[in-house]
Amino acid sequence: MVLRRISLRNFRNYAALDLSLSESCNFFVGDNAQGKSNLLEAVHVLGLTRSFRAGHDRELLRLGSERYELTGEFIDELSIRHLTSICYDTKQGKEASLDRKRMQSTSWVGKFPIVHFSPECHKITSGPPAERRRFVDVLLCQSSPAYLANLVEYTRVLRQRNALLAQPEGTSGNDFVVWSQALAHYGSRVMMARRTFVKEYEHTLLQSYQHISGSPLPFHFAYRTQFQSEEITTEGFLHLLQSARVHEERRKRTQVGPHYDDFVFEIDGKDLRKFGSRGEQKSALVALKLAETWYLKTHTGTAPIILLDDLASELDGKRLRSTLDYFHGSGQLLITSTSDISKGFLQPFESYRVLAGTLAPMMRN
Ligand SMILES: Nc1ncnc2c1ncn2[C@@H]1O[C@H](COP(=O)(O)OP(=O)(O)OP(=O)(O)O)[C@@H](O)[C@H]1O
Numbered sequence: 001m002v003l004r005r006i007s008l009r010n011f012r013n014y015a016a017l018d019l020s021l022s023e024s025c026n027f028f029v030g031d032n033a034q035g036k037s038n039l040l041e042a043v044h045v046l047g048l049t050r051s052f053r054a055g056h057d058r059e060l061l062r063l064g065s066e067r068y069e070l071t072g073e074f075i076d077e078l079s080i081r082h083l084t085s086i087c088y089d090t091k092q093g094k095e096a097s098l099d100r101k102r103m104q105s106t107s108w109v110g111k112f113p114i115v116h117f118s119p120e121c122h123k124i125t126s127g128p129p130a131e132r133r134r135f136v137d138v139l140l141c142q143s144s145p146a147y148l149a150n151l152v153e154y155t156r157v158l159r160q161r162n163a164l165l166a167q168p169e170g171t172s173g174n175d176f177v178v179w180s181q182a183l184a185h186y187g188s189r190v191m192m193a194r195r196t197f198v199k200e201y202e203h204t205l206l207q208s209y210q211h212i213s214g215s216p217l218p219f220h221f222a223y224r225t226q227f228q229s230e231e232i233t234t235e236g237f238l239h240l241l242q243s244a245r246v247h248e249e250r251r252k253r254t255q256v257g258p259h260y261d262d263f264v265f266e267i268d269g270k271d272l273r274k275f276g277s278r279g280e281q282k283s284a285l286v287a288l289k290l291a292e293t294w295y296l297k298t299h300t301g302t303a304p305i306i307l308l309d310d311l312a313s314e315l316d317g318k319r320l321r322s323t324l325d326y327f328h329g330s331g332q333l334l335i336t337s338t339s340d341i342s343k344g345f346l347q348p349f350e351s352y353r354v355l356a357g358t359l360a361p362m363m364r365n
């Protein structure tokens, strides 16, 4: 998949921008706070219908404006053109359209796959479990419409069940049984998909890690859940809910389910989060993102658009150069940095200077 053209109106610090992109590689160079990450965020919103950092679309509105508009022209592997548009208006809310037809905003997730890699991603290997769940969920939602549907339902049911648990009548009504059954149904499907994903992903991750780090040490990626593998069924889930009933009544929250899952990275049997050196963590992260690129391509049948935001601030010169080389050829690249890192880059590329929400072409090779 290639993003050929993008336009922004009143998005973050961009009043108006219309840009044609190279299908190979695009560098965006600028000082801090000029709009580099904002531009990648716009691409993320167009591809996945949501930002990687904003909690609400209101934050994406250029300060003082009441409506933002994003449009993107994507070209798929069969050279077919797709037009996506996302608008948000303070009065009318959010509107998404694909090829000029109004859609539910999640309906095209996975059609325009995106890999996003920024210094913030270190939280995936070093942060709390929620960071790893988010990483796995974003990847699986892009790869499988069924996973997206099950996760959306699970989240909705969990919220309802927690609301019931917080009420004085709590677990005694019929409603509670119905919500528990729904929770078990969707929750077990989410967990089955996560278990399958980990098995498939681990092999590529190991290969990528050994290649990047030059280390022969074994790299493991394991799924940690409250459930034994054979309990990951609707019945097994209901059984665990039954056992946790007193605990749930006391805590007034659902105590069992994939919202407690974690994923563990181990190098040579040691938990990367607790024992990994900075170098090992960085290599693991690059390997993780490379494996993500491979996984998306395998499961969606299309090469993702790869957003590499400010990696020069995290990776030293040698590691940065090899990271760019690894990603080259995996998909269209959009790369930001505060200094020009395109020197010596042999592939065709375009580069732009970013200044206060405007772009000026720098060079073309
Ligand atoms: N809704 C908004 N309206 C107007 N300006 C905004 C909005 N949201 C963020 N900005 C501003 O946009 C500017 C650019 O932000 P951005 O995150 O893109 O910077 P950057 O070029 O990536 O910088 P850095 O190199 O520090 O990461 C910042 O000054 C920020 O305060």
Ligand SMILES: [Mg+2]
Pocket: 036, 037, 038, 309, 310
């Ligand atoms: Mg930035």
